[in-house]
Amino acid sequence: SVIASSQADKQIPQDFLIGAGTSAFQIEGAWNEDGKGESIWDTFLHDKNAQEKGDIACDSYHKWEEDVANAKALGLDFYRFSIAWTRILPNGTLNNINQQGIDYYLNLIKALKAEGIEPMITIYHWDMPQHIYELGGPLNTQFVNYFGDFARLVYQNYAPYVKYWFTINEPTLVCNGGYGSGFMAPGLHLIGDGIYQCGYVLLQAHARAYRIYEEEFKPLYHGHVGLVINFDWAEAATDSSADLEAQERYIEFELGWWANPIFLGNWPQIMIDRIADRSRLEGFARSRLPEFTEEEINYINGTHDFFALNTYGVGQVEDEPEPEIGEPSYVSDEAVRSVRSNEFYYPEGLRTSVNYINQKYQPRGIIITENGKGIRQGDSLDDQERINTIRDFMSALVDAAVEDGVNVIGYSVWSLIDNFEWGSYESKFGIIQVDFESPDKTRTWKESAKWYQNVATTRILDV
Ligand code: GBH
Numbered sequence: 001s002v003i004a005s006s007q008a009d010k011q012i013p014q015d016f017l018i019g020a021g022t023s024a025f026q027i028e029g030a031w032n033e034d035g036k037g038e039s040i041w042d043t044f045l046h047d048k049n050a051q052e053k054g055d056i057a058c059d060s061y062h063k064w065e066e067d068v069a070n071a072k073a074l075g076l077d078f079y080r081f082s083i084a085w086t087r088i089l090p091n092g093t094l095n096n097i098n099q100q101g102i103d104y105y106l107n108l109i110k111a112l113k114a115e116g117i118e119p120m121i122t123i124y125h126w127d128m129p130q131h132i133y134e135l136g137g138p139l140n141t142q143f144v145n146y147f148g149d150f151a152r153l154v155y156q157n158y159a160p161y162v163k164y165w166f167t168i169n170e171p172t173l174v175c176n177g178g179y180g181s182g183f184m185a186p187g188l189h190l191i192g193d194g195i196y197q198c199g200y201v202l203l204q205a206h207a208r209a210y211r212i213y214e215e216e217f218k219p220l221y222h223g224h225v226g227l228v229i230n231f232d233w234a235e236a237a238t239d240s241s242a243d244l245e246a247q248e249r250y251i252e253f254e255l256g257w258w259a260n261p262i263f264l265g266n267w268p269q270i271m272i273d274r275i276a277d278r279s280r281l282e283g284f285a286r287s288r289l290p291e292f293t294e295e296e297i298n299y300i301n302g303t304h305d306f307f308a309l310n311t312y313g314v315g316q317v318e319d320e321p322e323p324e325i326g327e328p329s330y331v332s333d334e335a336v337r338s339v340r341s342n343e344f345y346y347p348e349g350l351r352t353s354v355n356y357i358n359q360k361y362q363p364r365g366i367i368i369t370e371n372g373k374g375i376r377q378g379d380s381l382d383d384q385e386r387i388n389t390i391r392d393f394m395s396a397l398v399d400a401a402v403e404d405g406v407n408v409i410g411y412s413v414w415s416l417i418d419n420f421e422w423g424s425y426e427s428k429f430g431i432i433q434v435d436f437e438s439p440d441k442t443r444t445w446k447e448s449a450k451w452y453q454n455v456a457t458t459r460i461l462d463v
Contacts, residue, residue, distance in 0.1 A: 010398050010461040017118070017410030018456045019078035020071065020431070021370055023125035023169065025054050026419035028084060030061030034100040037090025039127035040137075040178075044185035050423070057420045058434050059441045061104065066443060068111045070432055071416060074449060075456035078118035080369060080412050081108070082125035082169065085132075085150055092129030094149050102157050109161045120164040120369075120412075122228065123151050123209060126174060126184070126422075133186055138174065138201040139194060144208050151209035155217045163223045166308055166369065167209040170230040171202045171258055180330055184422060192328030193288045196275070200290040203261050203300050210303035224305035227262060228369050231255045233353035234315040235346070237339050242319035246336045249274075250317045253334040255357075263361040265301040266292060275333050281325045288328060306409060307363035310370035311393070314349030316341065347392035354400040354408070365409040368397060372414035372429050374421070379428040386431070386448045394455070395463045413452060417443060 012018070025041050031054060032038075045053040060067055071079045085092060087101035112119045124147070128137055132146055151167065168174065175198035177184030180191040188194060206227045213225045231254050236247040252260075252268035260268050267289065275289040292300070316339040323332035354366055373389040394411055401408035418430035425436050431449040435442040455461060 008463045010395060010402075010463055012394075012398055012455070012459040012461060013401055013408075014459070016398070016401060016408060016459075017077040017367075018452075018459075019076050019080055019118075019120065019410060019412040020074070020416035020452075021080035021120075021412045021414050022060070022067075022416050022419060023082040023122060023127075024084035024087070025057070025082075025125065025127040026415075026421070027058040027060040027067075027081075027417065028087075029054065029056035029059045031055045033061065034087075034104075035090060035098040036084065036101060037086035037092070037098075038130040039084065039086045040130055040133045040185040041127050042086075043130050044187060052420070052424045054420045056441075058417055058436075060417075063441065063443075064104075064108050065111065067416065068108070068115060068117070070443060070445075070449075071112070071117050072115040074431075074453045076117055077410065077456070078120050078164070078412070079112055079416065080120040080122060080164075080166070082122035082127075083154055084127050085124065086127065086129045088153065089129065089150055092132035092146055092150070094153065097153070106157060109158055113161055118164070119158075119162050120166070121154070121158065121162050122166040122169050123154055124167065125169040126178075128185075137186070138198040138205070139179070141201055141204065143201050144204045147205040148208035148212055152212050152216070155213055159213075159217045159221045159223065163221075164367075165209075165213065165223055165225040166228045167206040167225060168202060169228045170310060171199060171206070171227070172230055172254065174202060175199050176330065191330050195330050196289045199257060200292070203258070204296065206262070207300040207303045211299070214303075224364075226304045226306045226308050227258060228308040228310055229255065229258045230310040230312075230370070231353070232311055232313045232315055233349040233356070234317045234338075235349065237316045237318035240319075243317070246317050246319040249334055250336045251356075253330075253336070259307070259357075259361055261292070261297070261300045262302075262304050263307075263363065265297050271333075274335075278325065278328070278333055282328050284328075304363060306365045306367055307357055307361060308367050308369045309354075309357065310414070311350060311353065311368065312371060312374075314344075314346045314353070315339070316344055347389070348396050348399075350393050350396040351400045351404070354397065354406055355404055358400075358404075358406045363407075365407040367409040368393075368411045370412060370414040372431075374427040374429050376427050379433075381433060381444065381446045383431075383446045383448045386446070387451045390448065390452065391461060391463060395461055398461060 180195035
Protein backbone atom coordinates (compact mmCIF):
# COMPACT_ATOMS: atom_id res chain seq x y z
CA SER A 1 0.00 0.00 0.00
CA VAL A 2 0.97 3.66 -0.21
CA ILE A 3 1.04 3.88 3.56
CA ALA A 4 4.42 3.14 5.08
CA SER A 5 5.01 -0.56 5.24
CA SER A 6 3.87 -2.18 8.46
CA GLN A 7 6.32 -3.58 10.95
CA ALA A 8 5.38 -7.05 9.89
CA ASP A 9 6.67 -6.54 6.36
CA LYS A 10 9.59 -8.75 5.61
CA GLN A 11 12.53 -7.83 3.50
CA ILE A 12 13.56 -10.64 1.16
CA PRO A 13 17.36 -10.94 1.01
CA GLN A 14 18.91 -9.62 -2.21
CA ASP A 15 20.44 -12.94 -3.25
CA PHE A 16 17.21 -14.91 -2.64
CA LEU A 17 15.95 -15.97 -6.08
CA ILE A 18 12.26 -15.74 -6.91
CA GLY A 19 10.83 -17.89 -9.68
CA ALA A 20 8.03 -19.99 -11.09
CA GLY A 21 7.85 -23.51 -12.47
CA THR A 22 6.14 -25.77 -14.98
CA SER A 23 6.85 -29.15 -16.56
CA ALA A 24 6.86 -30.25 -20.20
CA PHE A 25 3.98 -32.71 -20.22
CA GLN A 26 1.78 -30.41 -18.18
CA ILE A 27 2.06 -27.41 -20.51
CA GLU A 28 3.49 -28.19 -23.94
CA GLY A 29 0.87 -30.22 -25.80
CA ALA A 30 2.03 -30.91 -29.39
CA TRP A 31 2.29 -34.52 -28.29
CA ASN A 32 3.12 -35.85 -31.77
CA GLU A 33 4.52 -32.81 -33.55
CA ASP A 34 7.90 -32.21 -35.15
CA GLY A 35 9.20 -35.70 -34.53
CA LYS A 36 8.29 -36.10 -30.85
CA GLY A 37 7.96 -39.72 -29.72
CA GLU A 38 5.38 -41.19 -27.34
CA SER A 39 5.81 -41.03 -23.61
CA ILE A 40 4.15 -43.21 -20.98
CA TRP A 41 1.85 -40.28 -20.20
CA ASP A 42 0.69 -40.12 -23.83
CA THR A 43 -0.09 -43.83 -23.90
CA PHE A 44 -1.48 -43.97 -20.35
CA LEU A 45 -4.13 -41.37 -21.18
CA HIS A 46 -4.77 -42.54 -24.75
CA ASP A 47 -5.13 -46.19 -23.71
CA LYS A 48 -7.74 -45.53 -21.10
CA ASN A 49 -9.38 -43.05 -23.45
CA ALA A 50 -9.21 -40.42 -20.77
CA GLN A 51 -11.55 -37.49 -21.15
CA GLU A 52 -8.81 -35.05 -20.39
CA LYS A 53 -5.43 -35.61 -21.95
CA GLY A 54 -2.18 -33.74 -22.39
CA ASP A 55 -2.33 -33.66 -26.18
CA ILE A 56 -2.76 -29.89 -26.33
CA ALA A 57 -2.54 -28.78 -22.68
CA CYS A 58 -1.51 -25.07 -22.59
CA ASP A 59 -0.06 -25.37 -26.08
CA SER A 60 3.20 -23.97 -24.76
CA TYR A 61 5.04 -25.75 -27.57
CA HIS A 62 3.63 -22.98 -29.75
CA LYS A 63 3.02 -20.30 -27.14
CA TRP A 64 6.35 -20.38 -25.31
CA GLU A 65 7.14 -16.80 -26.26
CA GLU A 66 4.08 -15.65 -24.37
CA ASP A 67 5.17 -17.69 -21.36
CA VAL A 68 8.56 -15.99 -21.46
CA ALA A 69 6.89 -12.59 -21.78
CA ASN A 70 4.78 -13.33 -18.72
CA ALA A 71 7.80 -14.50 -16.73
CA LYS A 72 9.52 -11.27 -17.71
CA ALA A 73 6.52 -9.09 -16.80
CA LEU A 74 6.31 -10.83 -13.42
CA GLY A 75 9.89 -9.80 -12.72
CA LEU A 76 11.04 -13.37 -12.09
CA ASP A 77 14.66 -14.16 -11.38
CA PHE A 78 14.26 -17.67 -12.79
CA TYR A 79 11.93 -20.00 -14.64
CA ARG A 80 12.02 -23.73 -13.96
CA PHE A 81 10.79 -26.00 -16.75
CA SER A 82 11.46 -29.57 -17.87
CA ILE A 83 12.68 -31.24 -21.04
CA ALA A 84 10.41 -33.79 -22.72
CA TRP A 85 12.77 -36.74 -23.20
CA THR A 86 10.71 -37.90 -26.22
CA ARG A 87 11.00 -34.52 -27.92
CA ILE A 88 14.74 -34.78 -28.27
CA LEU A 89 15.04 -38.60 -28.23
CA PRO A 90 11.78 -39.95 -29.68
CA ASN A 91 12.39 -43.54 -28.56
CA GLY A 92 14.49 -42.51 -25.58
CA THR A 93 17.81 -43.74 -27.00
CA LEU A 94 20.65 -41.94 -28.75
CA ASN A 95 20.18 -43.70 -32.08
CA ASN A 96 17.56 -41.16 -33.07
CA ILE A 97 18.23 -37.55 -32.11
CA ASN A 98 15.51 -35.06 -33.01
CA GLN A 99 17.10 -31.70 -33.79
CA GLN A 100 13.72 -29.92 -33.83
CA GLY A 101 13.21 -30.92 -30.22
CA ILE A 102 16.68 -29.71 -29.25
CA ASP A 103 16.01 -26.40 -30.99
CA TYR A 104 12.72 -25.87 -29.18
CA TYR A 105 14.40 -25.75 -25.78
CA LEU A 106 17.41 -23.85 -27.11
CA ASN A 107 15.10 -21.09 -28.34
CA LEU A 108 13.30 -21.03 -25.01
CA ILE A 109 16.56 -20.89 -23.04
CA LYS A 110 18.00 -18.12 -25.19
CA ALA A 111 14.82 -16.05 -24.96
CA LEU A 112 14.87 -16.36 -21.16
CA LYS A 113 18.52 -15.36 -20.99
CA ALA A 114 17.84 -12.39 -23.26
CA GLU A 115 15.24 -11.19 -20.75
CA GLY A 116 17.58 -11.69 -17.82
CA ILE A 117 15.68 -14.72 -16.51
CA GLU A 118 17.75 -17.64 -15.29
CA PRO A 119 16.61 -20.90 -16.90
CA MET A 120 16.50 -23.80 -14.44
CA ILE A 121 16.05 -27.21 -16.02
CA THR A 122 14.41 -30.36 -14.74
CA ILE A 123 15.83 -33.16 -16.86
CA TYR A 124 13.09 -35.66 -16.01
CA HIS A 125 9.59 -34.69 -14.88
CA TRP A 126 7.76 -38.03 -15.36
CA ASP A 127 7.25 -38.27 -19.15
CA MET A 128 9.34 -41.40 -19.76
CA PRO A 129 9.67 -42.55 -23.36
CA GLN A 130 7.28 -45.45 -23.98
CA HIS A 131 10.16 -47.45 -25.45
CA ILE A 132 12.28 -47.03 -22.31
CA TYR A 133 9.28 -48.17 -20.28
CA GLU A 134 8.91 -51.25 -22.45
CA LEU A 135 12.55 -52.05 -21.77
CA GLY A 136 11.70 -52.15 -18.07
CA GLY A 137 11.89 -48.46 -17.15
CA PRO A 138 13.22 -47.94 -13.64
CA LEU A 139 12.70 -51.63 -12.83
CA ASN A 140 15.70 -52.39 -15.05
CA THR A 141 19.14 -51.09 -14.05
CA GLN A 142 19.79 -50.39 -17.76
CA PHE A 143 17.63 -47.33 -17.12
CA VAL A 144 20.70 -45.78 -15.50
CA ASN A 145 22.56 -45.92 -18.85
CA TYR A 146 19.64 -44.59 -20.89
CA PHE A 147 19.01 -41.77 -18.46
CA GLY A 148 22.70 -40.89 -18.37
CA ASP A 149 22.83 -40.75 -22.19
CA PHE A 150 19.81 -38.45 -22.23
CA ALA A 151 21.24 -36.21 -19.51
CA ARG A 152 24.58 -35.91 -21.32
CA LEU A 153 22.84 -34.88 -24.55
CA VAL A 154 20.90 -32.25 -22.63
CA TYR A 155 24.10 -30.90 -21.03
CA GLN A 156 25.92 -30.94 -24.38
CA ASN A 157 23.30 -28.66 -25.86
CA TYR A 158 22.34 -26.41 -22.96
CA ALA A 159 25.17 -26.37 -20.42
CA PRO A 160 26.63 -23.08 -21.69
CA TYR A 161 23.39 -21.31 -20.69
CA VAL A 162 22.09 -23.15 -17.64
CA LYS A 163 23.45 -23.03 -14.11
CA TYR A 164 20.80 -24.98 -12.16
CA TRP A 165 19.95 -28.57 -13.07
CA PHE A 166 17.44 -30.91 -11.48
CA THR A 167 17.98 -34.53 -12.46
CA ILE A 168 14.64 -36.07 -11.49
CA ASN A 169 11.49 -34.45 -10.14
CA GLU A 170 10.04 -36.18 -7.08
CA PRO A 171 11.18 -39.80 -7.22
CA THR A 172 8.48 -40.59 -4.64
CA LEU A 173 5.80 -39.74 -7.18
CA VAL A 174 7.61 -41.63 -9.97
CA CYS A 175 7.88 -44.77 -7.83
CA ASN A 176 4.83 -44.58 -5.62
CA GLY A 177 2.51 -42.93 -8.14
CA GLY A 178 3.66 -44.90 -11.18
CA TYR A 179 4.79 -48.23 -9.72
CA GLY A 180 3.25 -48.44 -6.25
CA SER A 181 -0.30 -47.20 -5.86
CA GLY A 182 -0.46 -46.88 -9.64
CA PHE A 183 -2.56 -43.76 -10.01
CA MET A 184 0.02 -42.28 -12.35
CA ALA A 185 1.64 -43.56 -15.54
CA PRO A 186 2.55 -46.30 -16.17
CA GLY A 187 -0.08 -47.36 -13.60
CA LEU A 188 1.58 -50.44 -12.13
CA HIS A 189 0.52 -51.73 -8.71
CA LEU A 190 3.75 -53.02 -7.18
CA ILE A 191 3.54 -51.31 -3.84
CA GLY A 192 5.42 -53.99 -1.89
CA ASP A 193 8.47 -54.47 -4.06
CA GLY A 194 8.46 -52.66 -7.44
CA ILE A 195 8.28 -49.36 -5.60
CA TYR A 196 11.60 -50.08 -3.87
CA GLN A 197 13.28 -51.43 -6.99
CA CYS A 198 12.22 -48.26 -8.74
CA GLY A 199 13.86 -46.24 -5.96
CA TYR A 200 17.03 -48.32 -6.17
CA VAL A 201 17.36 -47.61 -9.89
CA LEU A 202 16.28 -43.96 -9.80
CA LEU A 203 18.86 -43.09 -7.16
CA GLN A 204 21.55 -44.57 -9.39
CA ALA A 205 20.12 -42.77 -12.44
CA HIS A 206 20.20 -39.49 -10.55
CA ALA A 207 23.78 -40.20 -9.48
CA ARG A 208 24.78 -41.01 -13.07
CA ALA A 209 23.40 -37.70 -14.31
CA TYR A 210 25.15 -35.90 -11.45
CA ARG A 211 28.49 -37.63 -12.07
CA ILE A 212 28.37 -36.96 -15.83
CA TYR A 213 27.92 -33.27 -15.18
CA GLU A 214 30.56 -33.27 -12.45
CA GLU A 215 33.17 -34.92 -14.65
CA GLU A 216 32.43 -33.58 -18.11
CA PHE A 217 30.72 -30.22 -17.70
CA LYS A 218 31.29 -28.72 -14.29
CA PRO A 219 34.94 -27.85 -14.93
CA LEU A 220 33.82 -25.72 -17.89
CA TYR A 221 30.46 -24.33 -16.79
CA HIS A 222 30.42 -24.41 -12.98
CA GLY A 223 26.70 -25.21 -12.70
CA HIS A 224 24.84 -26.92 -9.86
CA VAL A 225 23.03 -30.26 -9.98
CA GLY A 226 20.65 -31.99 -7.60
CA LEU A 227 17.59 -34.16 -7.11
CA VAL A 228 14.17 -32.65 -6.36
CA ILE A 229 12.54 -34.29 -3.35
CA ASN A 230 8.92 -33.69 -2.37
CA PHE A 231 8.30 -33.65 1.33
CA ASP A 232 5.66 -32.05 3.53
CA TRP A 233 6.78 -31.58 7.09
CA ALA A 234 4.53 -33.22 9.69
CA GLU A 235 4.20 -32.60 13.39
CA ALA A 236 3.52 -35.48 15.76
CA ALA A 237 -0.16 -35.37 16.77
CA THR A 238 0.79 -35.69 20.46
CA ASP A 239 4.10 -35.92 22.28
CA SER A 240 3.53 -39.54 23.21
CA SER A 241 6.55 -41.65 22.34
CA ALA A 242 4.40 -43.70 19.92
CA ASP A 243 3.47 -40.60 17.93
CA LEU A 244 7.02 -39.23 18.02
CA GLU A 245 8.28 -42.55 16.67
CA ALA A 246 5.60 -42.41 13.98
CA GLN A 247 6.85 -38.96 13.05
CA GLU A 248 10.36 -40.33 12.77
CA ARG A 249 9.20 -43.22 10.54
CA TYR A 250 7.31 -40.72 8.41
CA ILE A 251 10.37 -38.51 7.96
CA GLU A 252 12.63 -41.45 7.16
CA PHE A 253 10.26 -43.13 4.71
CA GLU A 254 9.28 -39.92 2.92
CA LEU A 255 12.44 -37.83 3.04
CA GLY A 256 15.23 -40.18 4.09
CA TRP A 257 14.36 -42.70 1.37
CA TRP A 258 15.97 -40.24 -1.09
CA ALA A 259 18.02 -37.81 0.96
CA ASN A 260 19.94 -40.33 3.09
CA PRO A 261 21.65 -42.18 0.21
CA ILE A 262 22.56 -38.88 -1.48
CA PHE A 263 23.68 -36.92 1.59
CA LEU A 264 24.60 -39.59 4.15
CA GLY A 265 25.40 -42.76 2.22
CA ASN A 266 22.59 -45.31 2.59
CA TRP A 267 18.89 -45.71 3.25
CA PRO A 268 17.73 -44.93 6.80
CA GLN A 269 18.41 -47.83 9.15
CA ILE A 270 14.77 -47.85 10.21
CA MET A 271 13.72 -48.51 6.59
CA ILE A 272 16.34 -51.20 6.15
CA ASP A 273 15.32 -52.94 9.38
CA ARG A 274 11.56 -52.66 9.09
CA ILE A 275 11.38 -53.81 5.47
CA ALA A 276 13.79 -56.68 6.15
CA ASP A 277 11.81 -57.83 9.21
CA ARG A 278 8.43 -57.63 7.55
CA SER A 279 9.76 -59.29 4.37
CA ARG A 280 11.06 -62.23 6.42
CA LEU A 281 7.72 -62.62 8.22
CA GLU A 282 5.94 -62.46 4.87
CA GLY A 283 8.01 -65.40 3.65
CA PHE A 284 10.34 -63.59 1.24
CA ALA A 285 13.84 -64.96 0.69
CA ARG A 286 15.33 -61.49 1.11
CA SER A 287 14.28 -57.97 1.91
CA ARG A 288 11.95 -56.29 -0.56
CA LEU A 289 14.25 -53.29 -0.21
CA PRO A 290 17.28 -53.96 -2.42
CA GLU A 291 20.68 -53.70 -0.80
CA PHE A 292 23.21 -51.22 -2.20
CA THR A 293 26.72 -52.55 -2.79
CA GLU A 294 29.61 -50.60 -1.27
CA GLU A 295 30.41 -49.32 -4.75
CA GLU A 296 26.85 -48.10 -5.33
CA ILE A 297 26.81 -46.35 -1.97
CA ASN A 298 30.00 -44.48 -2.83
CA TYR A 299 28.71 -43.59 -6.28
CA ILE A 300 25.47 -42.08 -4.94
CA ASN A 301 26.83 -40.49 -1.78
CA GLY A 302 27.69 -36.83 -2.34
CA THR A 303 25.72 -36.32 -5.55
CA HIS A 304 24.30 -32.95 -4.53
CA ASP A 305 25.15 -29.29 -5.03
CA PHE A 306 22.03 -28.11 -3.15
CA PHE A 307 18.86 -29.51 -1.62
CA ALA A 308 15.78 -28.95 -3.83
CA LEU A 309 12.48 -29.32 -2.02
CA ASN A 310 8.91 -29.39 -3.34
CA THR A 311 6.44 -28.81 -0.54
CA TYR A 312 2.70 -28.21 -0.47
CA GLY A 313 1.69 -28.32 3.14
CA VAL A 314 2.42 -29.26 6.70
CA GLY A 315 0.62 -32.20 8.25
CA GLN A 316 0.19 -34.11 11.45
CA VAL A 317 0.96 -37.78 11.94
CA GLU A 318 0.18 -40.33 14.60
CA ASP A 319 1.08 -43.91 15.33
CA GLU A 320 -0.37 -46.70 13.28
CA PRO A 321 -0.28 -49.90 15.36
CA GLU A 322 2.01 -52.46 13.71
CA PRO A 323 0.06 -53.61 10.63
CA GLU A 324 -0.67 -57.32 10.45
CA ILE A 325 1.45 -59.42 8.16
CA GLY A 326 -0.43 -59.78 4.90
CA GLU A 327 -0.12 -58.00 1.60
CA PRO A 328 3.39 -56.52 1.47
CA SER A 329 3.18 -52.76 1.14
CA TYR A 330 5.17 -49.57 1.52
CA VAL A 331 2.19 -48.27 3.50
CA SER A 332 2.44 -50.99 6.16
CA ASP A 333 6.23 -50.78 6.13
CA GLU A 334 5.91 -47.09 7.04
CA ALA A 335 3.03 -47.62 9.51
CA VAL A 336 2.05 -44.00 9.94
CA ARG A 337 -1.40 -42.48 10.12
CA SER A 338 -2.05 -38.99 8.77
CA VAL A 339 -4.36 -36.93 10.91
CA ARG A 340 -6.87 -35.34 8.58
CA SER A 341 -7.95 -32.04 9.90
CA ASN A 342 -9.07 -29.04 7.92
CA GLU A 343 -8.27 -26.74 10.81
CA PHE A 344 -4.59 -27.64 10.71
CA TYR A 345 -2.99 -24.88 8.65
CA TYR A 346 0.56 -24.48 9.80
CA PRO A 347 2.83 -22.98 7.11
CA GLU A 348 5.38 -22.06 9.82
CA GLY A 349 6.19 -25.77 9.71
CA LEU A 350 8.22 -25.05 6.59
CA ARG A 351 10.69 -23.17 8.78
CA THR A 352 11.06 -26.26 10.97
CA SER A 353 11.38 -28.44 7.88
CA VAL A 354 14.11 -26.33 6.31
CA ASN A 355 16.02 -26.17 9.60
CA TYR A 356 15.73 -29.93 10.01
CA ILE A 357 17.06 -30.52 6.49
CA ASN A 358 19.83 -28.01 6.99
CA GLN A 359 21.05 -29.59 10.22
CA LYS A 360 20.74 -33.21 9.21
CA TYR A 361 21.97 -33.07 5.62
CA GLN A 362 24.13 -29.93 5.66
CA PRO A 363 23.45 -29.08 2.03
CA ARG A 364 25.34 -26.26 0.31
CA GLY A 365 21.99 -24.48 -0.03
CA ILE A 366 18.25 -25.12 -0.04
CA ILE A 367 15.89 -24.15 -2.83
CA ILE A 368 12.13 -24.52 -2.72
CA THR A 369 11.48 -25.71 -6.26
CA GLU A 370 7.71 -25.99 -5.82
CA ASN A 371 5.08 -24.61 -3.48
CA GLY A 372 1.62 -23.35 -4.23
CA LYS A 373 -2.08 -23.89 -3.91
CA GLY A 374 -4.35 -26.16 -5.90
CA ILE A 375 -7.90 -24.91 -6.13
CA ARG A 376 -10.52 -27.19 -7.64
CA GLN A 377 -13.77 -25.38 -7.67
CA GLY A 378 -14.23 -21.69 -7.61
CA ASP A 379 -10.73 -20.76 -8.61
CA SER A 380 -11.17 -17.35 -10.11
CA LEU A 381 -8.98 -14.43 -11.05
CA ASP A 382 -9.60 -13.24 -7.51
CA ASP A 383 -7.57 -15.98 -5.81
CA GLN A 384 -6.87 -14.57 -2.35
CA GLU A 385 -6.60 -18.08 -0.92
CA ARG A 386 -3.64 -18.79 -3.20
CA ILE A 387 -2.00 -15.50 -2.26
CA ASN A 388 -2.35 -16.34 1.44
CA THR A 389 -0.74 -19.75 0.99
CA ILE A 390 2.18 -18.50 -1.06
CA ARG A 391 2.73 -15.55 1.28
CA ASP A 392 2.69 -17.69 4.42
CA PHE A 393 5.08 -20.32 3.06
CA MET A 394 7.44 -17.68 1.66
CA SER A 395 7.35 -15.92 4.99
CA ALA A 396 8.38 -19.11 6.83
CA LEU A 397 11.19 -19.58 4.33
CA VAL A 398 12.45 -16.02 4.70
CA ASP A 399 12.45 -16.53 8.48
CA ALA A 400 14.61 -19.62 8.03
CA ALA A 401 17.00 -17.59 5.89
CA VAL A 402 17.10 -14.34 7.87
CA GLU A 403 16.42 -15.40 11.47
CA ASP A 404 18.00 -18.85 11.45
CA GLY A 405 20.81 -18.27 8.98
CA VAL A 406 19.91 -21.16 6.69
CA ASN A 407 21.45 -20.75 3.24
CA VAL A 408 18.23 -20.45 1.21
CA ILE A 409 18.82 -20.14 -2.53
CA GLY A 410 15.28 -19.20 -3.43
CA TYR A 411 11.63 -19.98 -3.90
CA SER A 412 9.60 -21.07 -6.90
CA VAL A 413 5.85 -20.95 -7.07
CA TRP A 414 4.00 -23.82 -8.72
CA SER A 415 2.87 -22.84 -11.22
CA LEU A 416 3.48 -20.06 -13.73
CA ILE A 417 0.26 -21.05 -15.55
CA ASP A 418 -2.70 -23.36 -14.95
CA ASN A 419 -1.82 -26.70 -16.52
CA PHE A 420 -2.57 -30.38 -16.84
CA GLU A 421 -2.66 -31.73 -13.30
CA TRP A 422 -1.81 -35.36 -14.19
CA GLY A 423 -5.30 -36.60 -14.95
CA SER A 424 -7.45 -33.51 -15.21
CA TYR A 425 -7.55 -29.78 -15.69
CA GLU A 426 -9.80 -29.36 -12.66
CA SER A 427 -7.24 -28.55 -10.04
CA LYS A 428 -5.65 -25.20 -10.86
CA PHE A 429 -2.24 -24.19 -9.59
CA GLY A 430 -1.38 -21.28 -11.88
CA ILE A 431 -0.88 -17.69 -10.84
CA ILE A 432 -1.86 -17.09 -14.46
CA GLN A 433 -5.14 -18.53 -15.68
CA VAL A 434 -5.32 -20.56 -18.89
CA ASP A 435 -8.67 -20.75 -20.66
CA PHE A 436 -8.56 -24.36 -21.81
CA GLU A 437 -11.83 -23.90 -23.72
CA SER A 438 -10.40 -21.22 -25.96
CA PRO A 439 -8.55 -22.33 -29.10
CA ASP A 440 -5.58 -20.14 -28.31
CA LYS A 441 -5.45 -21.13 -24.61
CA THR A 442 -5.73 -17.52 -23.50
CA ARG A 443 -3.55 -16.54 -20.53
CA THR A 444 -4.93 -14.05 -17.98
CA TRP A 445 -3.25 -12.85 -14.81
CA LYS A 446 -4.93 -13.73 -11.54
CA GLU A 447 -4.63 -11.50 -8.48
CA SER A 448 -1.89 -13.83 -7.27
CA ALA A 449 0.21 -12.98 -10.33
CA LYS A 450 -0.09 -9.26 -9.59
CA TRP A 451 0.76 -9.92 -5.96
CA TYR A 452 3.75 -12.11 -6.89
CA GLN A 453 4.99 -9.47 -9.33
CA ASN A 454 4.90 -6.97 -6.50
CA VAL A 455 6.92 -9.28 -4.26
CA ALA A 456 9.44 -10.06 -6.98
CA THR A 457 10.00 -6.41 -7.84
CA THR A 458 9.84 -4.79 -4.37
CA ARG A 459 11.36 -7.79 -2.58
CA ILE A 460 9.08 -7.07 0.32
CA LEU A 461 6.63 -9.59 1.72
CA ASP A 462 3.53 -7.89 3.11
CA VAL A 463 2.78 -10.32 5.92
C1 GBH B 1 4.00 -31.92 -7.74
O1 GBH B 1 3.49 -33.14 -7.33
C2 GBH B 1 4.50 -32.08 -9.16
O2 GBH B 1 5.88 -31.91 -9.26
C3 GBH B 1 3.79 -31.22 -10.15
O3 GBH B 1 3.99 -31.75 -11.43
C4 GBH B 1 2.35 -31.10 -9.77
O4 GBH B 1 1.61 -30.42 -10.76
C5 GBH B 1 2.28 -30.36 -8.45
O5 GBH B 1 3.02 -31.00 -7.45
C6 GBH B 1 0.87 -30.16 -7.93
O6 GBH B 1 0.27 -31.34 -7.60
O7 GBH B 1 -2.34 -27.53 -2.81
O8 GBH B 1 -3.62 -28.64 -1.15
O9 GBH B 1 -4.16 -28.94 -3.47
C7 GBH B 1 3.42 -33.37 -5.95
C8 GBH B 1 2.14 -34.05 -5.56
C9 GBH B 1 -0.15 -33.81 -5.12
C10 GBH B 1 1.36 -32.16 -4.33
C11 GBH B 1 -1.31 -32.87 -4.90
C12 GBH B 1 0.22 -31.21 -4.11
C13 GBH B 1 -2.15 -31.01 -3.70
C14 GBH B 1 -2.00 -30.11 -2.49
N1 GBH B 1 1.08 -33.09 -5.41
N2 GBH B 1 -1.00 -31.94 -3.83
S1 GBH B 1 -3.09 -28.72 -2.48
